[in-house]
Amino acid sequence: MTTYNNRGPKPESGKFLDFDHVTFWVGNAKQAASHYCVRLGFEPFAYKGLETGSRDVVAHVIRQDKIFFVFMSQLQPNIPKEMAEHLVMHGDGVKDIAFSVEDLDAIYKRAIERGAVSVKEPFDESDEHGTVRKATIQTYGDTTHTFIDRSKYKGEFLPGYKKPLHIDSLLPKLPVTGLVRIDHIVGNQPDQEMVPVADWYEKNLMFHRFWSVDDKQLHTEFSALRSTVVANYEETIKMPINEPAPGKRISQIQEYVDYYGGAGVQHIAMSTPDIIDTISKLRERGQHFLEVPDSYYDNLRKRLGNSPVSVKEDMNQLQKLKILVDFDDKGYLLQIFTKLMQDRPTLFLEVIQRHNHQGFGAGNFKALFEAFETDQAERGNL
């Protein structure tokens, strides 16, 4: 595992502020948005569709604190054609990761000059609340990045959007979940494409390598992966890039690539200041999470016993909720992964709480899978 201390040259112009929103292209935006609201604690925030004069595309925007997800579907048969083809190829998935930026034109111009492919040149969108400037470039697979400058806009979301059509009377009856912001968004790549993609972010967006781990560490007897995290200069945006590595069985990354039809977003990690409370509430809402056997916690207690780090949270609570712990000598993180968010084995979500630890859970990959294998062995099935 490597942590990097060199943030690279500070860009002379243009600044990435944060994740702005994530756009999903799905078959039925209305139902997808409702699912994320009910199970994950989002609330309807904005809408565009036939009622607002959007004839071809419908969008339901949902929000939880600083996290904004946009679910989009086509309205007409085969129009927009790009959305139709995307859905047939990829199923429901993340189409665009938008960043809020300062000096958008400088960021766009530099990226294009250095070789990024343009999807949409900088343009203004206005309504009675002001003007937003946007531009879009291609990144891995069919995924795109939109740059957004909101400095001259006072509206709630973006021009063209109105309030949601309906109030969902169920949502206020459900427990508050407390997710606050996007911590990182992970992109899966086909074999041998992690390094070129990480290089793409360094060269075109002036991101830098923040953290990486190779398959010597991220492996069990059966499967393996490599990961390199890139971040903007201020380290407010973190994008791990994964690729599969050879093992006895098919890597989970290869499974994703096979089912998504190429590179794409594997998971979105959202942070909470109180993961025990958040996961209790999400479980009350019926959200399912990856299971981990009790042997993981036996092993964890032993490893923590030999470490200078002390976990503040109640270990029995963490075990009951199946929350994972990763740590080094200075701090720890708590994390848990949802089951898949759609039928294809592609996108899932992560909930994370950091305590002075900037890693991404490398220690859990092995512990998690070995724990499964320990249980298999106890049953005589390994």
Ligand SMILES: [Fe+2]
């Ligand atoms: Fe993650």
